[in-house]
Amino acid sequence: MNTWLRQHLAAFRRALRRLWAAPLNTLLSLLVIGIAMTLPAAGYVLLDNIKALGKSASGVQQISLFLEAGANRDLVRSTQDRLDAAVPGQWRFVPREEALDRLKSSEGMAEIVASLPRNPLPDAFIVEPRDGSPEALETLRETVAAWPGVAHVQLDSAWIKRFDAFLKLGRLAVSLLAAVFAVGLTAVTFNTIRLQVLAQADEIQVARLIGATDAFIRRPFYYSGALQGALGGLAAGLLISLGLSALEEPVSRLATLYGSSFTLHGLPPLQLALLASVGAALGWLGAQLSVSLAIRQMD
Incomplete structure (x- = not known):
């Protein structure tokens, strides 16, 4: 068990060093991943705020x-x-x-x-x-x-039914958008990891000649993809928070004009952790596909 943990810790450190060795490329990749995750995540946040606004409206759902x-x-x-x-x-x-x-x-x-x-x-x-x-x-x-x-x-059952139908339609649209951007995020990670594998092709060949297993070679790339996805998810959360901060005062002022105390709600810590986890899972998937294809081509 200790050997397994040491191997994964070493692979994690190698992945961090690879990301740190090319800060500009890493930053651009995180920015692309963050923007790709921001759009569907912002859609979910917007729907949650619309639902809260509907509940706070006078007589709605009462x-x-x-x-x-x-x-x-x-x-x-x-x-x-x-x-x-x-x-x-x-x-x-x-x-x-x-x-x-x-x-x-x-x-x-x-x-x-x-x-x-x-x-x-x-x-x-x-x-x-x-x-x-x-x-x-x-x-x-x-x-x-x-x-x-x-x-x-x-x-007012008619208004409630219309409001509920609008929310269901919005969730469906955001879910479709999330699926499209999930494929895009996986493709971005696939391409990024593929470039890393090609850049280290000679090193990989030498490692295989001296007895390195495929699992040993793959592991750092998997962690690299997962790290990029997780950091991209955190970047998406940061972008959403910045956007909500910019909108908070105008929305509060508008709500006050209508006699409401509504305020925008951002991503709670649990949802932010979920966003980072989804990004890590998609990054791991993209890295797995990319490394498997590259090693098969080497064979």
């Missing part, structure tokens, strides 16, 4: 439950118990007095509300289920509407 006029406290408590048991998510009770105060604060409504003989607004619950899919929201709406004392349940 169910408004209105009780019957004159509902007593017992009915309110029983409805609260039902929500606790049936709804995996959050809900908020809006008493009729609070709703009337909000209506009074609306522009031009204070005098109209003051002329009313009594409060016409019902008690209500604002429900935000954890599962925001159209099917789950529609099922929950039908369930809640059948509860005793519930006068009306409001859900």
Whole structure:
């Protein structure tokens, strides 16, 4: 086991030395790989932000439950118990007095509300289920509407279905883009490693003559491809972060104009690590294809 670890550590060091020996070529390769990974990764980040924006919009993915006029406290408590048991998510009770105060604060409504003989607004619950899919929201709406004392349940199901269809289409488009750029990244790594193999062809031939195995010869190139892919993934994460930083202030200012506190979300550390891992896997694949072809040609 120790011998195996030493061999892989030595191969990893040789790969690092090869990358460091040609800094300009390495930098250009990382830039190409980073840009190739930035486009699909930025697409996923954009879709996540659009989804978060849709959730933060007023009334989106929320169910408004209105009780019957004159509902007593017992009915309110029983409805609260039902929500606790049936709804995996959050809900908020809006008493009729609070709703009337909000209506009074609306522009031009204070005098109209003051002329009313009594409060016409019902008690209500604002429900935000954890599962925001159209099917789950529609099922929950039908369930809640059948509860005793519930006068009306409001859900903009048509808008939610359109929004969900848009997100699905966006994910499909980004997935296709990611597949295309994955092939491109593998091709870039293939070509880069092939040039390294050709540049060291004499060294490889001598190593084979003195007994070096193919696994020993291949291993540094595999690590070189994986390192380039992983560093390219980190470069893509850096480019995305820079882009989001440039857009953060204009987006926040625009959201403020619409009365929202929405802010852009970047790549969390787990997704950044996943991006680097995908880059390493594609780089390893490109290196494996390239070295296998080159050694077969040497034979």
